[in-house]
Amino acid sequence: MKGRPMNDLAPTAEERAGLAAYRRFSRPEWAALRANTPLSLSTRDIDSLRGVAEELSLSEVVDIFLPLSRLLNLQVAAARGLGVVQDTFLGRPAALPPYIIGIAGSVAVGKSTFARVLQAILARWPDHPKVALITTDGFLYPTAVLESRGLMQRKGFPESYDLRRMISFLAAVKAGEPEVPAPVYSHLTYDIVPGKTQVVRRPDILIFEGLNVLQHSAGAPLLASDFFDFSVYVDAEEAHIAEWYRQRFLLLQRTAFQQPESYFRRYKDLPREEALSVATRIWEQINLPNLRENIQYTRERARLVLRKGADHRVQEIRLRRM
Numbered sequence: 103m104k105g106r107p108m109n110d111l112a113p114t115a116e117e118r119a120g121l122a123a124y125r126r127f128s129r130p131e132w133a134a135l136r137a138n139t140p141l142s143l144s145t146r147d148i149d150s151l152r153g154v155a156e157e158l159s160l161s162e163v164v165d166i167f168l169p170l171s172r173l174l175n176l177q178v179a180a181a182r183g184l185g186v187v188q189d190t191f192l193g194r195p196a197a198l199p200p201y202i203i204g205i206a207g208s209v210a211v212g213k214s215t216f217a218r219v220l221q222a223i224l225a226r227w228p229d230h231p232k233v234a235l236i237t238t239d240g241f242l243y244p245t246a247v248l249e250s251r252g253l254m255q256r257k258g259f260p261e262s263y264d265l266r267r268m269i270s271f272l273a274a275v276k277a278g279e280p281e282v283p284a285p286v287y288s289h290l291t292y293d294i295v296p297g298k299t300q301v302v303r304r305p306d307i308l309i310f311e312g313l314n315v316l317q318h319s320a321g322a323p324l325l326a327s328d329f330f331d332f333s334v335y336v337d338a339e340e341a342h343i344a345e346w347y348r349q350r351f352l353l354l355q356r357t358a359f360q361q362p363e364s365y366f367r368r369y370k371d372l373p374r375e376e377a378l379s380v381a382t383r384i385w386e387q388i389n390l391p392n393l394r395e396n397i398q399y400t401r402e403r404a405r406l407v408l409r410k411g412a413d414h415r416v417q418e419i420r421l422r423r424m
């Protein structure tokens with residue numbers, strides 16, 4: 103496992119350099135950056151956001167997402183300007199490639215909830231951009247392949263993904279190809295859905311979410327982040343994430359695990375305490391080691407780091423200096 107002894111708390115020179123690369127904001131400081139953008143939300147907007155993420159509080163939308171939406175609106179406009187400059191230089195008609203936002207973080211930290219809300223909020227801009235959302239679990243190898251390679255206990259680790267396919271997907275989207283298919287993963291069957299794809303059709307913005315989006319792999323010529331215009335790392339203390347993982351497991355036990363096609367159907371009638379110990383075991387044997395070995399380090403590569411507290415509220419924001 104990477105890292106240093108727990109009792110060595112002084113930051114290393116590398117960590118100091120990493121921290122200096124960012125500006126740090128408290129929640130109220132960040133919330134004030136919303137300024138007076140025309141991004142107020144009607145009751146209908148809020149109701150429809152609740153449809154996207156029932157658990158989301160209104161203060162999270164106002165204090166965290168609206169300033170982020172303002173920042174991204176400015177950044178997308180600037181990126182388009184740069185694109186036009188390059189096309190003018192080349193003497194070509196302006197073509198606007200999709201603006202790609204990567205969202206990284208641990209299993210169960212809240213990436214997919216965050217990504218869904220961000221998608222809904224960005225799509226509400228006055229020019230109504232087309233915002234697509236793809237999750238990287240579609241690029242996991244199918245169960246049959248994982249089993250044949252002895253990787254079923256390594257799901258989510260770098261070797262469990264078809265990275266080449268993931269990079270080709272991003273390259274094709276960035277190149278403006280009219281229809282780019284992505285494979286689809288089912289959390290119910292715990293496997294890739296055979297023959298099913300989600301097709302991305304030249305969106306204005308693509309949100310690309312997954313625990314591995316900021317990883318680098320030795321010897322690979324291209325990284326996913328080479329295609330990103332912006333990136334976010336959703337961060338929280340390990341103990342909070344572990345608890346969210348366990349609570350989500352209990353929720354799934356009452357819902358998805360009850361269905362006949364569920365991979366975890368064998369757990370559907372476990373008493374609460376036993377279900378919690380299964381969840382703790384999966385967390386400690388798979389997801390926590392993966393967080394420590396392969397995910398945590400990628401935080402220092404993100405443009406924006408959102409640190410959540412035990413109640414899921416973002417408490418601290420770090421924005422990389424330009």
Ligand SMILES: Nc1ncnc2c1ncn2[C@@H]1O[C@H](COP(=O)(O)OP(=O)(O)O)[C@@H](O)[C@H]1O
Nearest residue numbers: 157158208209210211212213214215346350414
């Ligand atoms: N902002 C939030 N407020 C309350 N609960 C949240 C929030 N974000 C995520 N959650 C809950 O935390 C758990 C993990 O979130 P999820 O988005 O599924 O994580 P990930 O995609 O990182 O695995 C889920 O049970 C989800 O409902």
Ligand SMILES: CC(C)(COP(=O)(O)O)[C@@H](O)C(=O)NCCC(=O)O
Nearest residue numbers: 208209210239257258312313384388
């Ligand atoms: C498929 C995943 C790697 C994807 O994680 P996500 O991006 O949804 O946070 C993860 O949900 C997973 O299955 N981990 C393996 C151990 C487990 O069942 O939790």
